[in-house]
Amino acid sequence: MQELIERAKSLLEAGQVARVLGWKKGENVWDAEPAFFESADALDAFVYNGFCGANLSKYMIEAGKLEGKTLVFLKPCDSYSFNQLLREHRVDREKAYIIGVGCKGKLAISKIPFDGILNVSGADYPAAAEMLKVETLYGDVEIAYKEAMLERCHVCKGKEHVVYDELLGESCDTVDADRFAEVERIEAMSPEEKFAFFQQELSKCIRCNACRNVCPACSCRKCVFDSTAFDSAQKANTTSFEEKMFHIIRAFHVAGRCTDCGECSRVCPQGIPLHLFNRKFIKDINALYGEYQAGSDLETKAPLTCFTTDDAEPGVGRG
């Protein structure tokens, strides 16, 4: 971590960047917040540990409007989001100095199932421990680092950054699950079971819009759900059908552009596995139009926005 701070300080002091976008120490080891640092002194509060899951790409939309370059730390998966934002002309590559930072899997305090957590040790970077030591009001306990990892890290896209100016720090392989296994499990359900599954999950939705606001693919200046022109503008679900509409419409809107960064599921206060919608789209796109990973590069044509005469017509019938 000290390496990152030193590098940021030198870039800042050399005037190569006007500010640094990273993570700032919170009250506890697990609540670092995304932050802009404008001086070398301020960087003393910089932190990078296992709990820095927040994807900083979307903050670069606003940072791009500021004077001068912004140094941003992107983890491998975050770099896909940045690339996708580049493709959509939402961020300015010239205004960004990207340090691709290594990642050993990101943790969430919500995945550590103990009451009264006072401290977690072993979450440091790069020295992540295999077992996290958890000090609680009710005694000391341990949990495997892997068990406290975000879902997205179990199906990690890989250690490579797809866009960067320089790289710092090691990454490690965290994959221990199949990315589409859960989607396949749901696909295999009967229509009634599927309905019950989504009914249960989505009925928890409180329409707080955290999923939308954190989503790098949701960068519309005026969201359709904020339109006053029609009845979708609810901040509350008017019927039990509403919450499904919100999430399904959102999934359609980000289809083909979602990089599967998993932020939606990370931030949902009700723990709804929102990534499953997006992943279903990704799986279908792969099956119908060939393997495609949004944000992997700037050249590959996006399957849902280009037409070829060979295109499958899923609406007509598969195969």
Add this chain to the structure above:
Amino acid sequence: MYRILKSDLPKLYAAISAKNDLLLPVKTAGKTNFALWTEDAVVDIEALKTVKSPKDAFFPQSENLYTCGKVDGKTTITEEERCNAPFVVFGIKGCDVRAIAVLDKVFLSEPVDSYYASRREHGVIVSMACNRPETSCFCGAFGIDCAQPEGDVVTWQAGEYLYWQPMTEKGEVLTQQVAEFLSACEDAPVNEAMEQIRAICNKLPLKDLDLSAWGAEAAQKNFDSPIWEQLYKPCLACGTCTFVCPTCQCYDIKDYNTGNGVQRYRCWDSCMYSDFTMMAHGNNRNSQMQRFRQRFMHKLAYFPANNDGMFSCVGCGRCVDSCPAHLNIVKVIKAFGKGEK
């Protein structure tokens, strides 16, 4: 003092439910929230905090106010029926009970909100002491004793039993209704439980949260502070903090066109949302900094100034647990606390 074996609680729920709608913590798809009791509901009274607060019971996230229709070309207005049957909210924690007192200040002040008032009139609060307070809890900073909450009935979990103490007339009536499941007992086990809870509270990291930079006098003082500019930046402008908060009470009034009439309903709104103060000719809080500031100034300065020093925060810590950017009221309180010294 009465008690009931925890293993007999389903019988108690059924008995309450026979005469009242019963809302209590229910686990659905891994998360616990207040919901209507049914026989197959997975009741979860062990959960310290529900994701959403129980304020829905009195101020639902969305409720109809009235319906407009047309009869012979004339507009008709049919008011939504007010709550007119008793209901019980079981298992509310001390912080959330106090939060209802905060909501009362808003909705029961003149002119009284009859939708809310009817629910308050018919609702019976069965509170529950917190057995395992959390790191993010700071109700003590607001003078709330989670070992002995307020309520119509107060309950404690200790050993195999749930202890039950009616505190008000409403509480006595409910106790009469379920008397056959309760047996009289000594206070001692409850006193012991309270002692244990208070001992844990003494170890909470936020127990000494310093509120001296806040309160009525802060209304003018903190508004112009440069600290806000430093604090708000990670804010995603979502409404998570607002919607999990037991005291946030801002609402929107909107129309839903049903095809043969218009339902006018109100729903929770958030001062964090960019369109909250938007008018046809402009917006007086254009930046997220201003909106962020408004939320905390309201809770920690304006509300106390208008309500004899009562804060519009009860230290439940839900926002601390759920902010996607790890911002929260504790960080705000502390940031200004530092500024003072």
Add this chain to the structure above:
Amino acid sequence: MQEAMHECKCNPGFMRDTLVPQVGIITDIRQETPDVKTFRVNAPEGGKLFEHMPGQCAMVCVPGVSEAMFSITSSPTNKEYQEFSIKRCGDLTDCLHSLQIGDEVLVRGPYGNHFPVETELKGKNLLFIAGGIGLAPLRSVINYVLDNRENYGTVDILYGSRSADDLVRRDELENVWAKTPGVNVYMTIDRPQEGWDGHVGFVPAYLEEVGFDTNKVALLCGPPIMIKFCLQALEKLGFSKEQVYTTLELRMKCGVGKCGRCNIGTKYVCKDGPVFRFDQVDELPNEY
């Protein structure tokens, strides 16, 4: 305000909630300017929907479109109807402008405080300063004062708008108020215009030019930028902030200080306002 509360039919014991409107019938529509219409509203059975005081507002709603707060421009001394002068500037006002005589709207109110016509303004010389649609709330006070002429001193009305075509209530200004003894009307438009031989220039400049003495209470209403410069002009003329009243306008939904939208500092503009004295405005955080 009690008049607006009726016994609720569906649940005896509760008064009709203040959030529930009454049906009002549009009984007259006057095109004041290209984008301002004045709507006269009566109860379906005739007469007024409720009583109000000068400066108070009401929520006007078209079901399925929206609801917004408008100042009541008619004077309480008018016993037959209430009027709203409404400028077309958004979805709701577009819809209101498409309505015809005989159409229904929903109205609830009155809301907010009012100009202190029975207390602080009583016996005083009054200076009304308005710009554009800002005349709407002041018109209620002007007519109230003129109908209780003996209770007030001199009345000066300084009114300006973008062009001669944008002068709201021009007929009443020229043919009623200007002809009332003890009332002086000063009108101005922003830019020269064919057929206009009156004053040309912005309201604040004209205010200084006329140079009123300070033995007056000023009531000021108009766009924020005009208010700002008029206040400076008044201070130059020697007025203190305690002598100047204005109205604030913010997004409102409930009208009763609960929904949170119009909250500035410790005040709710819908309930504690819309009328504020300038020394009170100064105490608010700068967020209006």
